[in-house]
Amino acid sequence: MGITKVIVRHEDFDVSREMEELRKGSGSAGAMVAFTGVVRNRNQGDDIFALTLEHYPGMTESAxxxxxDKARARWELDDIVVIHRVGRLEVGDQIVLCLVTSAHRGEAFEACEYIMDWLKTEAPFWKKEETPSxxxxxxxxESDEKAKARWQ
Structure with a gap:
């Protein structure tokens, strides 16, 4: 069984560095899938200037x-890394990184998507957007709940 690394922090992350660390440490992985979420400039038809994310330390990492762990039970995975930022983030800032390694790409893609779908609905984060109003x-x-439901 590989590593599971979960970090919630204010500081930005370096996608290339995180990928390189996994690549060096995982000789059995034939696939590495990465998803990086960023702050977009529009939501629900409104302009967005910034996004503030709050969380419960400890509880969020456990969730x-x-x-x-559920992804690992479902697919044969090597390593999982999830880094999620909190605090005030501006348009274009990175919010979340999900890296999954596996022997085969199909499992890595599915597991990465599964983790993100569940993270959007089950991890205790609260988001506040800054808009012109x-x-x-x-x-x-509702779309996040539907995305999660397809895995059940």
Missing amino acids: ITAIA GSRWVDAR
């Missing part, structure tokens, strides 16, 4: 680790 909290989206 993400549990999601990774002021700040607003982001409600859970």
Whole structure:
């Protein structure tokens, strides 16, 4: 069984460095899939200037680790890395990195998508957007719940 690395922090991450660390440490992996989420400039038809993410330290990491464990039970995976940022982020800033390694690409792609679908609905993060009309909290989206439901 490979590593599971879950980090929640304010600081940015270096995708290339994280990928290189996994590549060096995983001789059995034939596939590495990466997803990087970034702050976009529009949501629900409105312009967005920035996004603030809040969380419960400890609880958030445990929830993400549990999601990774479920992915590992479902697919034959080597390593899983999830780095999620919190605090105030501006348009174009990286929010989340999900890296999955496996012997085969199909499992790595599916597991990465599974982790992201579950993270969007199950990890305890709260998002507040800054718009031209002021700040607003982001409600859970039905599309995120549907994405998660397809894995059940």
